[in-house]
Amino acid sequence: DADVTQTPRNRITKTGKRIMLECSQTKGHDRMYWYRQDPGLGLRLIYYSFDVKDINKGEISDGYSVSRQAQAKFSLSLESAIPNQTALYFCATSDPGTSGRRGQETQYFGPGTRLLVL
C-alpha cells in the first residue's frame, strides 16, 4: 500500500465550483505540504503544516484553503475554482528524523491529482 495517498487522482470541475483534494499518509510524519505543478514553473508551495495545530501559507495560497484534520490527513480546498487553477497537485510529507541534523528530511510525495477547471 502507498504511504501517501491522494484522492481523487483526476478531477474535472467547472468554474465557480468548490472542490476538495484529500491527502492521507501512513508514514506517521507530522509535516505535510501541498504543491501545484505547472509546465515550465516546477513545483510551487501552496500551504504547509508542521503539526496539526500549525498551518502556514506558501508562495501561492490565494484561492486555496487547507484543513489538517489529523496527523495523517491534510486537505486542500478550492473555494471557487477558476481555470488558472488547472494543474497537477501534489501532497508531500516529511519527518526530521532522529539523527540530529536539521533540515535533512526527505519529502515523500503522493501520486498527484490532475485537476481541470473548465
Place this chain on the structure above:
Amino acid sequence: AQTVTQSQPEMSVQEAETVTLSCTYDTSESDYYLFWYKQPPSRQMILVIRQEAYKQQNATENRFSVNFQKAAKSFSLKISDSQLGDAAMYFCARNLRVTSGTYKYIFGTGTRLKV
C-alpha cells in the same frame, strides 16, 4: 531571493552515455540541503540524491552523482550509463529554514531528460 534555477528545459542523451543536468541556487545560509527528484511519466516524485552543504564530499547513488560547488552555488546531477528508464523530468530543490528546526522546500522549474 531564495531561488533555484534550472537553465536547461530539456536534455537528450544516448543510452549508455553520460549526461549532466545543471542547477544553481541562491542562499544566505551556510548549512542547508539540496535534492534531486525524478518524475517519470507516471508523475510520481522520487528522490534521486541528497547533498548536505556542510559536507565537501559529493553525494553518489549508484549511477547518479552530484557535482556540488558551494562557493558557486551550483549543484549539478550526473547520470552515468544512461538507461531508457532514466527518461523523466528532473527537479532540483533546496530546503529553506522557516524557524529553527523547521524547513520548507524550493523547487526549480525542471529539466526534461530524453534517452
